[in-house]
Amino acid sequence: MQQEGCVIVTGAAGNLGRATVGLLAAQGLRLFCVDRTREALDDLLRSLPADAEASPFVAQNLGDPLFAQAMADAAVTRYGGIDALVNTVGGFATGPVGSQTLDQxxxxxxxxxxxxxxxxxxxxxxxxxxxxxxxxxxxxxxxLKAGANQAAYAASKAAVMRLTESLAAEHRRHRITANCILPGTIDTPQNRAAMPDAKVSDWVAPEAIARLIAFLISPQAAVVTGGAIPATGLE
Structure with a gap:
């Protein structure tokens, strides 16, 4: 990792984002933590070691190009460069194709x-x-393959995969890698509440996915690009 830049983590105060920030902070990386509210970011920063180098940035809507650009500009102003982007922002919704599908x-x-x-x-x-x-x-x-009631969600994740492939192909000459991760069900308090009868032992800990992320943004992963990497197995 180049030392003059930083790692941007979006959705930094969420379950996966928080695990990722915690691991990368422990590795001594400089972090630019992005989420929707300052309160959530302040709580995240309080959880980090005192010597962690992490800066908060509030972006209420990264689906707006102005917010996304402001994020990048602020990261460069603070740290001089951007070594990595770890984007954990996302959503999940299901339902059959029908009159409500367009909104979803x-x-x-x-x-x-x-x-x-x-x-x-x-x-x-x-x-x-x-x-x-x-x-x-x-x-x-x-x-990769949608099931019933997954049309909108599956299509959006397929778009992420195709975007990742294009980024990887376009930017090899710049030594920029692009990969995406395909997690299994992540073990979070929200998922446990939503699926109280599920077999939790088959779920994936956010910390396990964070370790995969840490590898993918490391210099050691320079040969890995354009991948859609499953993260569904047991530790």
Missing amino acids: WELMMTLNARVALLTSIAVLPVMQAAHYGRIVHIAAAPG
Whole structure:
């Protein structure tokens, strides 16, 4: 990892974002933590070691190109560059194709695909100028094959995967890698509440996915690009 830049983590105060920030902070990386409210970010920063180098940035809507660009500009102002983008922002909604599908489609395309696109667009010029960068998005297995009631969600995650592939192909010459992760069900308090009868032992801890993210943004992962990497197995 180049030392003059930083790692942007979007959705930093969420379950996966928080696990990722905690691990990367422990590794001594400089972090630019992005979420929708200052309160959530302040709580995140209080959980980090005292010597962690992490800055908060409030972006209420990364589906707006102005917010996405402001994020990148602020990261460069604070740290001088952007080594990696870890985008954990996303949403989940299901339902059959019918009269309500359009609203769900637009929501999923915004939270999952549009945010991935706009955050990538915002960081790419900085990474191109540095001739170095790592981009990691979160996709999902339904992006490979949709099931019933998954049309909007699956289509949005498929869009993330195709975006990732294009980014990887376009920016190899700039030493910029782009990958996406396909987690299984993540073990979070929200998922446990929503699925009280589920077999939790088959779920994936956010910390396990964070370790995969840490590898993908590291110099050791320079040969890994354009991947849609499953993260569904047991530890």
